[in-house]
Amino acid sequence: MAAETVVEPREPAIFDIRDLWAYYGEKPAIRSVTLKIPEKRVTAIMGPSGCGKTTFIRCLNRLHELTPGARVQGEILLRGENILEMDPVLVRRRVGMVFQRPNPFPTMTIYDNVLAGYKLLGIKLRREEADRIVEEALRKAALWDEVKDSLHKRGTYLSGGQQQRLCIARALAVKPEVLLMDEPTSALDPKSTAKIEELVVELKQSVTIVIVTHNIAQAGRVSDYTAFFYLGELVEFGPTSHLFTVPRDKRTEEFLKGKFG
Amino acid sequence: MKGLFWRKLKDRLAFFLILILALLPALPLIHILYGILKQGLASLSWEFFVHLSRPPGEEGGGVGNAILGTVMLAVLASLMAVPVGVLCGVYLSEYARGKFGEVVRISADVLQGVPSIVLGIVAYLWVVKPMGHFSALSGAVALAIMMLPVIVRSTEEILKMIPETLREASLALGVNYWRTVLKVLIPTGLVGISTGILLSLARIMGETAPLLFTAFGNPFWNLNPLQPVEALPLTVFKYAISPYEEWIRQAWGASVVLTLMVLGLNLFSRFLAWRLGGHGR
Amino acid sequence: MRGRRPKGLASPFRPLVKEGVMRIRDPDRVFRFVCWGLAVGLVALVVGIGLTLLAGSLPSLKTFGLKFLWGRVWDPVNEEFGALPFVVGTLVTSVLALLITIPFALSSGIFLAEYAPPKIAGPLSSLVELLAGIPSVIYGLWALFYLVPLVRWFEMKVGAPPFGLGLPTASLVLAIMILPYAASITREVLRMVPHELKEAAYGLGATKWEVIRRVCLPYGLSGIVAGFLLSLGRALGETMAVTMVIGNRSEMPQSPWDLANTMASVIANEFTEASRDLHLSALIEIGLLLFLITLIVNTVARIIIVRLEVK
Numbered sequence: 001m002a003a004e005t006v007v008e009p010r011e012p013a014i015f016d017i018r019d020l021w022a023y024y025g026e027k028p029a030i031r032s033v034t035l036k037i038p039e040k041r042v043t044a045i046m047g048p049s050g051c052g053k054t055t056f057i058r059c060l061n062r063l064h065e066l067t068p069g070a071r072v073q074g075e076i077l078l079r080g081e082n083i084l085e086m087d088p089v090l091v092r093r094r095v096g097m098v099f100q101r102p103n104p105f106p107t108m109t110i111y112d113n114v115l116a117g118y119k120l121l122g123i124k125l126r127r128e129e130a131d132r133i134v135e136e137a138l139r140k141a142a143l144w145d146e147v148k149d150s151l152h153k154r155g156t157y158l159s160g161g162q163q164q165r166l167c168i169a170r171a172l173a174v175k176p177e178v179l180l181m182d183e184p185t186s187a188l189d190p191k192s193t194a195k196i197e198e199l200v201v202e203l204k205q206s207v208t209i210v211i212v213t214h215n216i217a218q219a220g221r222v223s224d225y226t227a228f229f230y231l232g233e234l235v236e237f238g239p240t241s242h243l244f245t246v247p248r249d250k251r252t253e254e255f256l257k258g259k260f261g
Numbered sequence: 262m263k264g265l266f267w268r269k270l271k272d273r274l275a276f277f278l279i280l281i282l283a284l285l286p287a288l289p290l291i292h293i294l295y296g297i298l299k300q301g302l303a304s305l306s307w308e309f310f311v312h313l314s315r316p317p318g319e320e321g322g323g324v325g326n327a328i329l330g331t332v333m334l335a336v337l338a339s340l341m342a343v344p345v346g347v348l349c350g351v352y353l354s355e356y357a358r359g360k361f362g363e364v365v366r367i368s369a370d371v372l373q374g375v376p377s378i379v380l381g382i383v384a385y386l387w388v389v390k391p392m393g394h395f396s397a398l399s400g401a402v403a404l405a406i407m408m409l410p411v412i413v414r415s416t417e418e419i420l421k422m423i424p425e426t427l428r429e430a431s432l433a434l435g436v437n438y439w440r441t442v443l444k445v446l447i448p449t450g451l452v453g454i455s456t457g458i459l460l461s462l463a464r465i466m467g468e469t470a471p472l473l474f475t476a477f478g479n480p481f482w483n484l485n486p487l488q489p490v491e492a493l494p495l496t497v498f499k500y501a502i503s504p505y506e507e508w509i510r511q512a513w514g515a516s517v518v519l520t521l522m523v524l525g526l527n528l529f530s531r532f533l534a535w536r537l538g539g540h541g542r
Numbered sequence: 543m544r545g546r547r548p549k550g551l552a553s554p555f556r557p558l559v560k561e562g563v564m565r566i567r568d569p570d571r572v573f574r575f576v577c578w579g580l581a582v583g584l585v586a587l588v589v590g591i592g593l594t595l596l597a598g599s600l601p602s603l604k605t606f607g608l609k610f611l612w613g614r615v616w617d618p619v620n621e622e623f624g625a626l627p628f629v630v631g632t633l634v635t636s637v638l639a640l641l642i643t644i645p646f647a648l649s650s651g652i653f654l655a656e657y658a659p660p661k662i663a664g665p666l667s668s669l670v671e672l673l674a675g676i677p678s679v680i681y682g683l684w685a686l687f688y689l690v691p692l693v694r695w696f697e698m699k700v701g702a703p704p705f706g707l708g709l710p711t712a713s714l715v716l717a718i719m720i721l722p723y724a725a726s727i728t729r730e731v732l733r734m735v736p737h738e739l740k741e742a743a744y745g746l747g748a749t750k751w752e753v754i755r756r757v758c759l760p761y762g763l764s765g766i767v768a769g770f771l772l773s774l775g776r777a778l779g780e781t782m783a784v785t786m787v788i789g790n791r792s793e794m795p796q797s798p799w800d801l802a803n804t805m806a807s808v809i810a811n812e813f814t815e816a817s818r819d820l821h822l823s824a825l826i827e828i829g830l831l832l833f834l835i836t837l838i839v840n841t842v843a844r845i846i847i848v849r850l851e852v853k
Binding site for chain 2: 654681721786844
Binding site: 061063066068089090091092093094096097099101103104105106107116117119120121122167170171174 | 358424426427429430431432433434435436437440441444445448449451
């Protein structure tokens with residue numbers, strides 16, 4: 001059933017996910033998902049709440065298994081390597097993540113927050129190099145102009161939208177290959193949301209983005225590909241323009257018409 | 262109507278009874294503070310803080326060695342209790358699942374309830390007896406055991422209050438768990454953890470019973486942890502039950518110093534906790 | 543594995559990635575193991591304390607057996623040791639102290655939780671807790687110079703032997719010492735009573751006292767009882783203040799005005815002077831007894847609290 005509605009992307013795939021199952025205790029939250037995620041594109045993961053979207057992307061950087069009782073089965077190939085057999089710490093250096101609520105480290109300055117991926121690992125950087133990384137990451141996150149004069153203030157002094165972009169900068173600073181975003185705008189006002197959406201479209205030049213959203217319009221605005229999840233199954237996957245105009249599965253159609261809420 | 266009248270009268274009576282009973286115990290407590298200040302402040306002088314005690318019959322002298330000894334005991338005890346206590350707290354908050362965690366928590370609670378004089382006996386049997394003589398170290402061991410449960414439980418509670426998203430933020434950057442604990446969680450909870458440590462310090466600095474047969478007391482200056490050492494509470498005790506007026510006067514003086522130290526630590530930790538509650542972050 | 547990765551990637555991480563699993567993964571296990579080891583150490587410490595006391599008591603246990611518990615004679619010179627006078631001394635002073643404290647602690651707790659305006663209640667409670675932190679030896683000093691004359695005056699009035707020292711003084715000073723602790727627990731428990739419950743009672747036209755009496759106190763009863771038990775546990779192990787005012791007489795107290803000794807005070811007085819092994823061992827056995835009694839009292843209190851949390 002799933003096979004005919006899941007389209008292979010035209011671009012080369014960075015993630016090749018094969019028959020993925022994720023469990024909380026005995027209960028499967030993800031059932032047999034097979035999917036290829038194209039490189040340097042924005043892929044939206046969409047679906048009603050409780051459909052396993054978040055669980056799915058938490059599998060992609062192995063955060064899922066930190067939940068007590070959680071378990072993963074199947075294969076997730078990142079450029080051909082199965083990340084489930086890799087050191088999770090290494091996986092997470094290559095697959096960054098931005099969370100629902102902005103979570104800058106409260107004890108650190110803006111500057112240190114951006115460098116957290118280095119500092120927390122005890123990696124010593126030369127001063128110029130550190131400055132360069134901070135500026136580059138903040139520019140990419142479209143935050144540089146707003147904070148360049150207050151780099152040594154606490155990250156928690158920023159507004160919610162700025163904090164979220166700081167978290168994006170923090171994730172970008174370690175130069176990941178993939179950036180996972182778990183409903184990054186759900187805690188933000190419309191103006192900040194628009195900024196983040198612009199940013200997402202811009203960022204795909206340098207990094208692959210997988211973004212979870214329950215907001216249909218947002219998926220339509222930012223993504224090149226869309227995956228529709230329902231009750232832990234991948235119902236449909238394809239180019240966003242196709243999926244939105246001619247959904248192949250009835251459930252996708254109903255969701256797009258707003259029938260699941 | 263009569264029913265209502267009686268009920269209201271009873272309500273009033275109960276209020277006054279409670280008010281009186283609630284305020285009465287303030288009398289002795291305030292009188293203690295008054296006694297310490299009145300008797301104690303009079304005997305304070307520069308000499309009192311920096312000098313050794315004099316033999317009975319001679320005027321003057323001080324408790325400098327006891328102040329130094331109390332500080333030394335507190336530092337030694339902290340050196341032992343803080344790392345162990347904080348890491349035990351980390352274990353309970355971050356790693357403990359199921360039964361064993363419960364056993365550790367119960368152990369901490371049991372430890373908290375052990376009378377301090379019993380810990381004195383234990384420190385005597387563990388340190389004094391094998392070494393063959395009394396020492397500051399043995400006193401610090403007893404005090405460290407008293408500090409442990411407070412530090413363990415407060416660290417656990419503070420770490421549990423830190424939102425899960427902060428751990429995930431660090432882990433998602435590819436930071437390993439131990440660095441996440443040491444560089445994200447502990448710094449974030451630092452104020453709360455320090456509050457617990459200060460409270461436990463305040464609790465042990467006034468302890469006398471576990472020092473009677475461990476630190477023992479020493480009329481001279483001593484900075485060697487392997488030798489007996491004087492401590493303020495010991496001084497208060499020894500002088501208070503002595504028959505010499507001059508010594509009794511010094512007992513009051515020593516108790517002002519001790520009370521100020523303990524209350525100061527208490528107040529400071531409360532101040533930290535207050536900042537954590539409303540103002541920090 | 544490195545071959546497949548794109549070239550320009552994250553130069554500072556190269557060394558980390560190269561050393562891979564060995565360098566990154568093992569510290570996590572080591573850290574976890576250290577934390578676990580220390581937690582095991584904490585449990586071992588408690589067990590060790592019990593076993594050490596038991597081992598130290600062995601000579602006395604072997605010599606006197608269970609008779610130690612009800613032996614009424616404590617005679618270091620002739621090496622005859624019975625703990626009953628001290629057990630009685632401890633129980634009498636602690637229970638008396640608790641009985642004296644209960645009405646005051648209850649009232650203070652009720653006053654702070656229900657009557658005092660929040661602006662005053664907060665600082666006042668902090669003050670009460672601060673007083674609980676005053677070192678025991680200072681309570682002892684104060685009692686020795688202010689409470690003892692007072693008790694002596696009272697004893698002369700009622701025609702009792704005017705020692706000033708003894709069981710009544712020790713009980714009084716203990717009562718004063720545990721009061722702040724018992725009061726603040728009572729307040730905490732009463733503050734946990736749900737607002738809806740109280741409002742429901744007010745809605746039915748109940749007076750404040752009726753709400754306290756019929757709603758708050760019954761709701762918090764087990765918590766308050768647990769709090770009093772924890773206070774009792776403190777009183778049982780309290781050493782210095784008691785040692786300074788109880789008179790230190792190792793005989794069976796004959797009247798409530800008598801001089802006596804508690805388990806803690808006899809240890810404090812005789813431990814450094816005990817030159818013979820059997821004497822020391824008997825003192826350690828008293829320590830073991832004290833450990834067990836406080837353990838039982840505290841455990842009962844904890845069980846009540848755990849049940850409360852489940853509810």
